[in-house]
Amino acid sequence: MLTGIACTTAGWLVFSFHDACVKLLVADFAAPQVLFMRSLVILCVCLAVGRSRLLVRAWSSPVRWPLVMRGLVLVGAWLAYYTAARHLQLALLITIYFASPLLVTALAIPILGERVPWQRWVSLTLGFTGVLIACRPGDLSQIGPIGLALFAALMWACAMILIRKIARAEPSLVQMLLANTAFLVTCGAAMPWLWLTPDLPQLALMLLVGGLGAMGQFLIYEGIRRAPASVVAPLEFTALLWSFLLGYAIWRDIPGAPVFLGAGFILLSGLLIVLGEWRGKRHCTTV
Secondary structure: OHHHHHHHHHHHHHHHHHHHHHHHHOOOOOHHHHHHHHHHHHHHHHHHHHHHHHHHHHHHOOOHHHHHHHHHHHHHHHHHHHHHHOOOOHHHHHHHHOHHHHHHHHHHHHHHOOOOOHHHHHHHHHHHHHHHHHHOOOOOOOHHHHHHHHHHHHHHHHHHHHHHHHHHHOOHHHHHHHHHHHHHHHHHOOHHHHOOOOOHHHHHHHHHHHHHHHHHHHHHHHHHHHOOHHHHHHHHHHHHHHHHHHHHHHHOOOOOHHHHHHHHHHHHHHHHHHHHHHHHHHHHHHO
């Protein structure tokens, strides 16, 4: 389980930098084009590593269609998230996104049959409170982008549950290949109408987004394969710290008090979950 926790934590660190790069790109490009280029880079990485054997393995996989369906769910999540990124501060965007691990924990019980202790429910309730505070329900000025970010969180939760059910059936490269094929085909269909030719720095940034996306996906897939979904999901909270730092470093964003307060609740929730897991392991080793 510790390897899964380490992979997931590293994966969300990588994705924090990925999200900052995406926010830079969606200021000038449509979300489907950014996702199209990202998926193209990830597919090239997968094929460079796995070569023809990866294609054969993916085509013969008994769960290839569930993996493709999961990819289509993720298309909706990423497009909503990228569109919201154009309008929201990075810290607020990622804070709202953290409704996702709460939903994963809720869905893990009826769908995966995982047992979630009451202490973890208390911790996740704190996290959900933090998301609500950050969303500022009384402020309707950004209701559209906030709604898109929440929709993305719901779709990610569904996708994470789906991958948990099938993650052990296939290696991470197969899952990445099939998911990103779904991204490429879906977004590629819109390129004749949305394509905008990037200049050299913009192209380099798109390639960087793809590289970071490939690395982040691989680490998170490996984490999910090695630990229960309800354990690794809250580790996404570590991305909060990086989002605040990157938001200030790149855009000089200083989030409002509700975002700071909401993020504080979410971080406290994550720390309580990690502490609970550590105590549980310590108890098992001493008994």
